[in-house]
Amino acid sequence: MQSARFFLGLLALCPVATIPLQGQTPDSVRWATLGTVLGAKPVAQPGVHRFNFPRSDLIVRMGDVTIAPALALTSWSAFTDDTSSTTVMGDLVVIAPELPALLAALASAGIAVTAVHNHLVGEDPQVMYVHYQGHGASKELAAGLAHALTVTATPRPAAARPSMPVTIDTARIHAALQSEPKGNGTIASVGMPLLKSEIVMDGRVVPVTFGLTSPINFQQVSEQRWLATGDFAVTSAQVQPIVRALIEAGITPTAIHSHLLGETPTVYFIHFWADGTPTKVLSGLSAAVTAAGR
DSSP states (O other): OHHHHHHHHHHHHSOGGGSOOTTOOHHHHHHHHHHHHHTSOOEEETTEEEEEEEOTTOOOEETTEEOOHHHHOEEEEEEESOSSSEEEEEEEEEEGGGHHHHHHHHHHTTOEEEEEEOSOSSOBSOEEEEEEEEEEOHHHHHHHHHHHHHTTTOOOOSSOOOOOOOOSOHHHHHHHHSSOOEEETTEEEEEOOOOSSOOEETTEEOOTTTTOSOEEEEEEEETTEEEEEEEEEEOHHHHHHHHHHHHHTTOEEEEEEOSOSSOBSOOEEEEEEEEEOHHHHHHHHHHHHHHTTO
């Protein structure tokens, strides 16, 4: 009886919650825990785990079309894979009434705001993008971000949305841009790193998955009308060639600005808006990518 009581006493002292279940690793438990805190499923990418928060609650129109959340209205957070001192970066999509409370929540969590600005021009209602960066324990950073999300109306999808049959012509995108797109219904996205050198910040190389992949998103309105938006992440020498190529192709540069602070070399982000036939949109973006030196 005494030995049984001793064994039960040891069990009471064991940190059972930190013991992975069968088939799980400590790393997978970590990301699942952060996913529970943030209310989203982690997506593994090289060097980081990313959490996406589409603003499916917003109805944002550009002229006569409604912008799909996956086109330009998805908030995100990316955490580095290191466990000793995590870095988190991303941006949050907000409308004007949400902005003051969000900035206050990020500040109270010790998360630095690195940019507040537009990506689009002419949308209704106007959408702002809040870029941020934080360092520290991953659970504390996730808790701070989770609180910041609660002061907005951002939905918190506990699980990934189901995939839809792809109807947009991803093969055509691949042929034009020489990069493999991901498709879901009428939406497709592709990333093409255009930076010619590593980006260093705080003595560390910034993973390209920290928003440096030059993402381009497409939305098919009809067979003969596509929308495209995104940003080219480049250094100063690449800016003007890309801007000229976009303008010559009838694609509007909507913003040229920074998302980061203190990086070397400085990264500039060229946002754009394209609306036209698939041929016009793809040929214009192909010309811009070529002008970037890819």
